[in-house]
Amino acid sequence: MKITHILESTRPIKSDIRNAYIDFSKMTLSLVAVVTDVVHGGKPVIGYGFNSNGRYGQGHLVRERFVPRVLEAAPASLLNDAGDNLDPHKIWACMMTNEKPGGHGERSVAVGTIDMAVWDATAKIAGLPLHEMLAQRYGTGQANPRVFVYAAGGYYQPAKGVQGLLDEMKSYLDRGYSVVKMKIGGASLAEDCTRIEAVLKMLAPGQQLAVDANGRFDLATAVAYGKALTRYPLFWYEEAGDPLDFELQAKLGESYSGPMATGENLFSMQDARNLIRYGGM
Known part of the structure; x- marks a missing residue:
């Protein structure tokens, strides 16, 4: 059993939407296929992955550093102890061979997409x-058939206006979502x-509303928005300041009493641990 090849394709998103920080007009993302020699139903088993929008495609890193390490490794070294399946943890460790600690940056997106x-x-x-396999390995053994989801949208868009925002939010509510999310910080506070x-x-x-500033604010602006919100x-109130500004998050928590959310742009265990230690969450 082995991985025979790994394919990557960088594709454009081509959208005129924007949040408080970025627009998506030139944004790309990576699609990855991990092809194995295992055959089910007459076809090879292929795993697929794609990276988050907002981080651009990672084709160069995928092809230059991480795919060669996997394909050059002894196939048996990437299998579980029983030898009857891949071991994602061993493959992740293989990809991170000879990588310095810290400064995770874009490599985490490339590795995460393959992962x-x-x-x-x-x-x-x-x-x-x-989800069932994860529950068996790391949970109670019983997968929960239900999971909380919400509809994230409310981006800024040319000529969209308030009515366009309302039409969008209504479309999510009509589909059965009970929580919707919209962007803030890309216009004036008023x-x-x-x-x-x-x-x-x-x-x-x-039905409830969440708001997301996408890390746009400095401390003074984050607090000013918090007072208004x-x-x-x-x-x-999500991601008011830079994801790594734990002091800002902690100080915001001292003045804003409502629920806060952050962490989606932390790409390592160490950064997540520091958020818990120093972010006042």
């Missing part, structure tokens, strides 16, 4: 949905408050 595809292939080889109030007015009992029953 996603490896886990997909591993679950397919085991003949299980990935304009963002107008947008927030408009969405809140359309929500029915049991306090009067709204928000589901959460």
